[in-house]
Amino acid sequence: MTARDDILGGIRRGLGRGRLADGAAGAVEARLAEHKRNLIPARAAALDPPARVELFVAMAEAVQASVARVASERDVPAEVARFLAAENLPAELTVAPDSALDALPWAERPLLQIRRGKAEPGDAVSLTPCLAGIAETGTLMLVSGEGTPTTLNFLPDTHIVMLRAGEVVATYEDGWDLLRGRPGERPAELPRTVNFITGPSRTGDIEQKIELGAHGPRRLHVILVGDARQA
Amino acid sequence: MDPTSRAFLDNARAGLADPVLRRALGIAGVGFPARRAEAMARLPEFEALREQGKAIKDHTIAHLDFYLERYEANVIAAGGMVHWARDAGEARAAVLDICRSVGAKIVTKGKSMVAEEIALNDHLAANGITPVETDLGEYIIQLRHEPPSHIIAPAIHLMKEQVTETFRAAHTALDPARAIAEAPQLCAEARAVLRPQFLAADVGITGANFLIAETGSSIIVTNEGNGDLTQTLPKIHIVLASIEKIVPTLEDAATLLRLLARSATGQEFSSYTTMSTGPRRPGDLDGPEQYHVVLVDNGRSAMVGSEFREMLRCLRCAACLNHCPVYTAIGGHAYGWVYPGPMGAVLTPALIGVAEAGDLPNASSFCGRCESVCPVKIPLPKLMRNWRERQFAQRLVAPRYRDALRLWAWVAQRPELYHRMVEVKARLLGWLGKRRGRFRALPLAGGWTGLRDMPAPEGRSFHALWADRQRAAQRRQLR
Numbered sequence: 094m095t096a097r098d099d100i101l102g103g104i105r106r107g108l109g110r111g112r113l114a115d116g117a118a119g120a121v122e123a124r125l126a127e128h129k130r131n132l133i134p135a136r137a138a139a140l141d142p143p144a145r146v147e148l149f150v151a152m153a154e155a156v157q158a159s160v161a162r163v164a165s166e167r168d169v170p171a172e173v174a175r176f177l178a179a180e181n182l183p184a185e186l187t188v189a190p191d192s193a194l195d196a197l198p199w200a201e202r203p204l205l206q207i208r209r210g211k212a213e214p215g216d217a218v219s220l221t222p223c224l225a226g227i228a229e230t231g232t233l234m235l236v237s238g239e240g241t242p243t244t245l246n247f248l249p250d251t252h253i254v255m256l257r258a259g260e261v262v263a264t265y266e267d268g269w270d271l272l273r274g275r276p277g278e279r280p281a282e283l284p285r286t287v288n289f290i291t292g293p294s295r296t297g298d299i300e301q302k303i304e305l306g307a308h309g310p311r312r313l314h315v316i317l318v319g320d321a322r323q324a
Numbered sequence: 325m326d327p328t329s330r331a332f333l334d335n336a337r338a339g340l341a342d343p344v345l346r347r348a349l350g351i352a353g354v355g356f357p358a359r360r361a362e363a364m365a366r367l368p369e370f371e372a373l374r375e376q377g378k379a380i381k382d383h384t385i386a387h388l389d390f391y392l393e394r395y396e397a398n399v400i401a402a403g404g405m406v407h408w409a410r411d412a413g414e415a416r417a418a419v420l421d422i423c424r425s426v427g428a429k430i431v432t433k434g435k436s437m438v439a440e441e442i443a444l445n446d447h448l449a450a451n452g453i454t455p456v457e458t459d460l461g462e463y464i465i466q467l468r469h470e471p472p473s474h475i476i477a478p479a480i481h482l483m484k485e486q487v488t489e490t491f492r493a494a495h496t497a498l499d500p501a502r503a504i505a506e507a508p509q510l511c512a513e514a515r516a517v518l519r520p521q522f523l524a525a526d527v528g529i530t531g532a533n534f535l536i537a538e539t540g541s542s543i544i545v546t547n548e549g550n551g552d553l554t555q556t557l558p559k560i561h562i563v564l565a566s567i568e569k570i571v572p573t574l575e576d577a578a579t580l581l582r583l584l585a586r587s588a589t590g591q592e593f594s595s596y597t598t599m600s601t602g603p604r605r606p607g608d609l610d611g612p613e614q615y616h617v618v619l620v621d622n623g624r625s626a627m628v629g630s631e632f633r634e635m636l637r638c639l640r641c642a643a644c645l646n647h648c649p650v651y652t653a654i655g656g657h658a659y660g661w662v663y664p665g666p667m668g669a670v671l672t673p674a675l676i677g678v679a680e681a682g683d684l685p686n687a688s689s690f691c692g693r694c695e696s697v698c699p700v701k702i703p704l705p706k707l708m709r710n711w712r713e714r715q716f717a718q719r720l721v722a723p724r725y726r727d728a729l730r731l732w733a734w735v736a737q738r739p740e741l742y743h744r745m746v747e748v749k750a751r752l753l754g755w756l757g758k759r760r761g762r763f764r765a766l767p768l769a770g771g772w773t774g775l776r777d778m779p780a781p782e783g784r785s786f787h788a789l790w791a792d793r794q795r796a797a798q799r800r801q802l803r
Contacts, residue, residue: 096408100567100621104389107629113390121387125394125538125572131376131579134369152592190609211609214523230593239607247552265578272574283402283539285604285611286556289597294549297589298461298477299484299507300348301355307460308515308522309549309596 128273130266137229137263142321145228149261150317152231156292157305158313165319166193169255170202172316173220177205180312182251186218187211191240193222194255211242212249219245220253225268226261226315230291233315234268237286246288252310254290258319265289325443325471327676329660332683339654345481352480353652359590360643360697367586377583378700380576381637384568385628391537391570392619398540402602404615412442415564415620419444419529422562422616423453428526434544434551435459436531437475437640438564438620440662441675444529455529456521458550460514467494473656475663476588476642481655484510518550528554528612532565533639534580535617538573541601542617545584545594552598561600561612566620568636580639583699587641623675631710635670637700642667644694644704650687659684666694670707678711682720685711746785754783 094102105111113121137148150160163172177184185206188194199207212219221241225234233254237243246252262268272287294309305311328335339345364370384391396406407422409415415438423431431453433439445455445466457466461479465472467490472478479487487510492500495517504510530551532542542563544551555561571577585591604611627636645651645665656664661681663671669684685708694704715721716729735742757763757780765773772778 096410100625101389103625104628121390130575132372242609243556244610247549269574283601287599291593292595296460296548301351302507304511307548
């Protein structure tokens with residue numbers, strides 16, 4: 094008997110049955126396929142889009158993320174430059190090789206030194222897009238892919254994320270729907286990594302006092318583009 | 325690690341006498357419950373979510389064979405591999421084989437209680453592979469060669485002075501005169517020391533908070549980001565998870581995630597909730613080339629058909645530890661193995677035997693706080709009582725206690741006799757203690773009177789007084 098057979102056999106003995114009969118298996122299959130939502134807290138689900146964005150900002154700031162609002166994507170390079178200067182950081186960053194970020198008017202900020210690609214050990218600052226912002230807890234949802242390497246979210250000390258106001262959804266379940274709804278994506282083709290990021294890295298392992306920047310970024314800066322009405 | 329649960333009473337005494345532990349537990353025993361209470365107050369649906377969380381886990385366990393097979397199929401479809409392990413030995417062997425397949429020298433690890441359970445670090449080290457714990461708390465206790473004392477805050481038994489000492493002793497290449505007395509300096513030092521290890525590691529091992537049957541994904545929840553560096557940078561990502569971590573769908577995981585962080589640390593959501601599905605995709609610039617899941621049974625499948633099945637709902641949030649008057653008095657090491665507190669008192673006997681760990685389910689006043697804060701409503705006191713009954717039935721209780729219990733049971737099953745004996749005892753004690761109003765010592769109750777005086781009864785038993793009251797009420801009604 095293989096370990097697999099032994100374990101599954103032990104479970105079935107414990108449940109007092111053999112393999113699920115066709116009818117019973119059908120019911121479980123149906124439950125799996127349905128993607129039925131359980132109880133959704135009203136906190137974010139009950140809000141209209143502009144209020145949802147406000148809740149996202151409040152929740153993100155409550156966990157020590159900083160949020161800057163700009164009118165359009167064209168303003169992102171200027172905000173990046175402003176933020177780096179305000180934090181006394183060098184004007185250097187690694188940018189996700191993503192078409193939307195490539196299209197930003199970087200030429201207007203010639204003093205910013207930009208490298209495209211995944212993160213390298215010495216990188217201090219990264220800029221990435223995201224799939225969604227989740228209002229209920231001020232959480233960013235990022236997925237890995239050709240243009241969005243995961244190391245950018247964790248290796249640099251400072252992580253800057255561009256989030257369009259129209260990308261702010263209410264709940265995690267809305268995030269799952271976005272993931273499933275991506276063109277050409279079947280479950281077997283999910284991205285390798287989905288990161289839900291809520292504030293910068295932290296630890297409470299020494300005397301329960303919260304310290305930021307345990308292993309991941311010390312700073313998480315969200316550049317929120319536009320307002321929800323444009324979405 | 326070899327369990328020392330048999331020495332529970334001595335361990336507990338040592339814990340109570342340790343002034344550093346008393347200070348450290350004082351911080352934890354107040355902070356965690358206060359933050360959880362605040363988080364609950366911010367989410368009116370919390371109670372309803374607990375009920376749903378319980379139902380999701382019950383449904384999953386009732387179809388665990390189905391969901392495990394589906395999960396396995398989806399891991400394989402996403403390009404990963406699944407290794408089934410009946411026990412700790414098979415799990416260790418599976419991990420070692422994978423590490424050897426790439427000639428691994430350094431293995432980074434995210435926090436995993438299953439890895440503690442199977443004593444993985446010692447096994448890797450014995451085979452020439454260096455395991456590096458990357459969670460700050462785990463790193464500290466690894467340097468100190470100590471087991472974790474808490475399932476989510478492994479170094480909770482230490483104060484910062486001990487951490488400073490530990491780092492000075494371990495990080496000998498650094499300037500001995502450097503200032504590391506404060507927590508921010510200690511965190512910065514750990515970050516700087518561990519960063520090269522993350523980059524050098526050949527294999528990264530994480531646990532899993534959830535395994536998703538629908539997609540073949542694993543989910544880890546961390547605050548530090550150490551788990552993410554662990555699983556993203558090396559060539560191979562190994563997920564070490566026990567079989568009851570399965571949930572059916574992403575929606576089910578979302579519901580349980582809403583319960584987990586709030587119950588554990590009182591956070592709305594932990595900093596990082598990360599879902600991994602298979603190895604890196606074609607075109608990806610980073611991520612592991614191989615994704616392996618080691619599915620560990622180690623006693624769980626035998627719990628499915630037992631009266632301890634409900635324990636398989638456990639999310640490992642540690643709320644029951646944080647709210648336990650026994651745990652917060654004696655600390656986690658007293659429990660002598662991997663899982664302390666109320667959840668440990670139920671799980672440990674199931675995994676290493678009640679003969680070994682029988683003292684654990686007895687270390688409870690049954691105050692019920694653990695059950696009242698459990699996010700999936702596990703009836704921990706009831707399950708501890710089940711162990712006590714088994715212990716009694718298997719003659720594992722000392723003859724003195726066993727005889728006393730048997731005598732008590734015999735009397736308690738005869739109400740007439742019981743009431744009469746209590747009445748006599750109450751009158752006798754009342755008469756003997758009339759002058760002082762209390763007893764400093766009583767025969768056969770030295771343990772109780774050693775710490776406090778026993779007030780003298782005022783003459784009659786509760787049952788007798790109650791009967792009088794009922795009779796009086798009846799007379800009033802008749803009038």
